[in-house]
Amino acid sequence: TAVAERSAVADSLVAEPPSADSRYLRLQGLSKRFGATSVFEGIEADIARGEFVTLLGPSGCGKSTLLRAIAGLTAVDAGHVEVDGETITHLPPQKRGIGMVFQHYALFPNMTVFDNVAFGLRMHKVPSAERQQRVDETLSLVELETHAHKHPHQLSGGQRQRVALARSLVLEPRILLMDEPLSALDARIRQHLREQLRNIQQQLGLTTLFVTHDQEEALMMSDRIFLMGKGNILQQGDGEALYTRPASQEVAGFMGAYN
Ligand code: ADP
Numbered sequence: 001t002a003v004a005e006r007s008a009v010a011d012s013l014v015a016e017p018p019s020a021d022s023r024y025l026r027l028q029g030l031s032k033r034f035g036a037t038s039v040f041e042g043i044e045a046d047i048a049r050g051e052f053v054t055l056l057g058p059s060g061c062g063k064s065t066l067l068r069a070i071a072g073l074t075a076v077d078a079g080h081v082e083v084d085g086e087t088i089t090h091l092p093p094q095k096r097g098i099g100m101v102f103q104h105y106a107l108f109p110n111m112t113v114f115d116n117v118a119f120g121l122r123m124h125k126v127p128s129a130e131r132q133q134r135v136d137e138t139l140s141l142v143e144l145e146t147h148a149h150k151h152p153h154q155l156s157g158g159q160r161q162r163v164a165l166a167r168s169l170v171l172e173p174r175i176l177l178m179d180e181p182l183s184a185l186d187a188r189i190r191q192h193l194r195e196q197l198r199n200i201q202q203q204l205g206l207t208t209l210f211v212t213h214d215q216e217e218a219l220m221m222s223d224r225i226f227l228m229g230k231g232n233i234l235q236q237g238d239g240e241a242l243y244t245r246p247a248s249q250e251v252a253g254f255m256g257a258y259n
């Protein structure tokens with residue numbers, strides 16, 4: 001009815017409090033030092049369920065260390081990581097439900113593509129029929145189904161990186177972290193993989209934190225960007241906000257530096 005429609009419109013105009021979905025991955029006061037040197041301090045950020053966020057910043061600012069801390073590969077000195085309302089800071093990496101893809105795919109050279117992707121499922125003792133099905137599905141998702149029986153040395157760099165991605169995805173992570181996964185690839189392949197990656201991420205609705213030092217890549221791929229300076233997040237926003245409404249001289253300088 002017209003009344004119900006009007007009331008639905010009115011409801012949609014009321015500002016809603018942030019939902020659990022808008023805080024699917026929460027970083028709360030994360031700090032890390034190596035000896036006397038602080039890498040980052042008091043990092044605060046929320047990522048929504050299904051969101052693609054890029055952590056953008058110059059080399060050495062602490063991006064990789066922050067990703068490793070979220071994955072549990074390095075211990076933090078203070079703060080907490082929360083996923084879907086659950087604190088995971090005390091959990092070992094394999095219990096966090098977080099997948100990670102690195103710049104240099106660490107594939108097993110003596111295993112086929114299929115076995116590389118199946119490896120994690122074997123570790124988790126997934127029965128062979130289910131394993132077969134999940135690996136097949138994941139390989140077709142990354143468009144490698146016709147390469148299942150090849151070995152890594154028979155693949156291009158882009159194909160190898162897709163195997164590395166498949167190896168993470170097959171474990172059905174809640175969060176995907178990617179540390180400069182495209183930086184080692186040549187420009188044409190990189191462009192294609194950006195699109196393919198974004199496509200897969202949207203298809204799965206996968207909450208993703210993607211690291212790059214490449215501003216163009218960040219602007220092209222992300223729902224939001226976290227611009228990182230030395231050891232802290234300078235500004236969070238979409239690409240346009242960072243460009244047109246920089247919160248500080250430092251942000252303006254960084255965003256302008258590539259023009
Ligand atoms: P980014 O990925 O943004 O290039 P990193 O997280 O790799 O930055 O490094 C941030 C800083 O932490 C750098 O100064 C680096 O030298 C230092 N660092 C990284 N890992 C270690 C480590 N294992 N021991 C000591 N210092 C480290």
Ligand code: MG
Binds near residue numbers: 063064179
């Ligand atoms: Mg790095």
